[in-house]
Amino acid sequence: MTATAQIKTFDFSNKALYNRAYIPLFKNDAEFLHLWGSAGSGKSRFAGQKEVVKSFRAERRDRKTLCVRKVFNTIKDSIYSELKTIIYQWKLEDCFDILKSPLQITNKITGVTFLFIGLDDVEKVKSISGVDRIWIEEATELAQQSELDQLRLRLRGFDKVQITLSYNPIDEHHWLNAEIHETKPAGHEFFHSTYRDNEQLLSKDPNYAKFIESTKDTNPNYYRVYGLGLWGQVVEGLIYPESETGVEFPRDESGNDDIHHYGLDFGFSDPTALVAQHIKDASPKRKLITKEVLYESGLDGPALVQRFDNLKVRKDRLIIADSARPEMIKTLHDAGYWIRACEKFAGSVLSGINEVRKYTIQIATNSKNLVKEIHNYQKNQIQGIWVEEPAKNQVDHGMDAMRYAEEASRAPRFEVGVFRY
Numbered sequence: 001m002t003a004t005a006q007i008k009t010f011d012f013s014n015k016a017l018y019n020r021a022y023i024p025l026f027k028n029d030a031e032f033l034h035l036w037g038s039a040g041s042g043k044s045r046f047a048g049q050k051e052v053v054k055s056f057r058a059e060r061r062d063r064k065t066l067c068v069r070k071v072f073n074t075i076k077d078s079i080y081s082e083l084k085t086i087i088y089q090w091k092l093e094d095c096f097d098i099l100k101s102p103l104q105i106t107n108k109i110t111g112v113t114f115l116f117i118g119l120d121d122v123e124k125v126k127s128i129s130g131v132d133r134i135w136i137e138e139a140t141e142l143a144q145q146s147e148l149d150q151l152r153l154r155l156r157g158f159d160k161v162q163i164t165l166s167y168n169p170i171d172e173h174h175w176l177n178a179e180i181h182e183t184k185p186a187g188h189e190f191f192h193s194t195y196r197d198n199e200q201l202l203s204k205d206p207n208y209a210k211f212i213e214s215t216k217d218t219n220p221n222y223y224r225v226y227g228l229g230l231w232g233q234v235v236e237g238l239i240y241p242e243s244e245t246g247v248e249f250p251r252d253e254s255g256n257d258d259i260h261h262y263g264l265d266f267g268f269s270d271p272t273a274l275v276a277q278h279i280k281d282a283s284p285k286r287k288l289i290t291k292e293v294l295y296e297s298g299l300d301g302p303a304l305v306q307r308f309d310n311l312k313v314r315k316d317r318l319i320i321a322d323s324a325r326p327e328m329i330k331t332l333h334d335a336g337y338w339i340r341a342c343e344k345f346a347g348s349v350l351s352g353i354n355e356v357r358k359y360t361i362q363i364a365t366n367s368k369n370l371v372k373e374i375h376n377y378q379k380n381q382i383q384g385i386w387v388e389e390p391a392k393n394q395v396d397h398g399m400d401a402m403r404y405a406e407e408a409s410r411a412p413r414f415e416v417g418v419f420r421y
Contacts, residue, residue: 072118
């Protein structure tokens with residue numbers, strides 16, 4: 001591909017660009033292509049790579065690729081970010097116009113345009129024409145098949161069209177399983193993958209495999225979905241059985257996240273989890289809205305400070321942190337963050353859980369690890385009887401951080417700069 005004197009030829013046939021398991025799918029032109037499987041399997045990365053490559057096809061001149069999620073506000077940090085990452089990693093930025101407002105990416109060679117749409121604006125979806133390809137990220141967010149059918153109606157007037165769906169199989173009762181996987185209607189093809197197929201991830205982060213495999217015995221359903229990439233089964237004995245997900249995090253008058261406080265659970269081999277929280281008055285129960293800010297392993301004290309700085313974690317909002325790591329708390333305190341250790345006493349975990357249960361629990365958009373955890377966070381079972389204490393050795397880093405953050409709402413308040421530690 002050669003465009004202008006400033007643009008070098010790029011070899012899309014270089015197999016080193018891709019995870020090997022996915023390469024045959026470049027030739028797949030099924031009407032519906034399902035990329036399903038475990039977390040970290042590389043399915044979203046490949047979906048984005050295929051769309052970038054397809055955008056250079058001469059026969060697609062001036063056509064549109066529709067990039068879809070259930071809620072528009074989740075797109076910038078997911079599907080849009082994924083495409084940008086691929087473009088910059090491949091050093092193709094001179095070939096694209098990348099706009100933030102509106103969210104839009106256009107291939108300057110062919111005129112192919114990536115449009116970004118949330119299904120929370122159905123009328124906007126209906127008004128779009130000239131689309132021959134669609135990518136639906138986190139397709140299990142679609143509540144019913146009619147939403148998929150509505151998107152299929154956008155693909156008209158072309159001899160070859162394709163909808164790519166990428167998703168984790170979170171619930172065996174989901175309509176995608178009951179109505180698509182089990183019946184296998186014409187036009188639908190399926191590619192199953194696990195984290196083991198993501199060679200590029202494992203070469204950079206070998207601890208990821210250890211983390212996933214550590215859940216095999218301690219959290220079987222979590223491992224089934226996010227390790228094996230199989231349809232999740234109903235989990236009994238959930239700590240928080242009535243949580244709500246996909247909620248918009250409140251904004252302040254300036255349009256920024258209206259954060260009341262943070263919760264922090266330390267890790268290293270396990271992920272370090274930082275959540276932001278907002279408490280909203282409502283009846284009959286107040287709403288506890290929690291958003292994932294950071295969920296990352298391999299962070300020591302200096303690296304964590306750097307990540308906080310990069311993420312623009314607010315220094316005027318209280319962080320309640322895991323008391324087991326006083327040296328990490330001191331490091332963050334010395335860096336200017338307003339941080340205190342959580343309370344620990346006999347029964348403190350269950351006490352904190354019961355405080356959280358007093359609210360309507362809502363998980364904000366773009367909090368995928370919190371969603372995974374809360375749907376698998378179980379009570380302990382002793383001789384076949386569920387007890388209220390949570391089971392040991394679960395994947396609960398985000399749940400701990402959520403509990404710590406709620407403690408901040410009850411902590412004594414001090415003026416910033418007077419007492420922080």
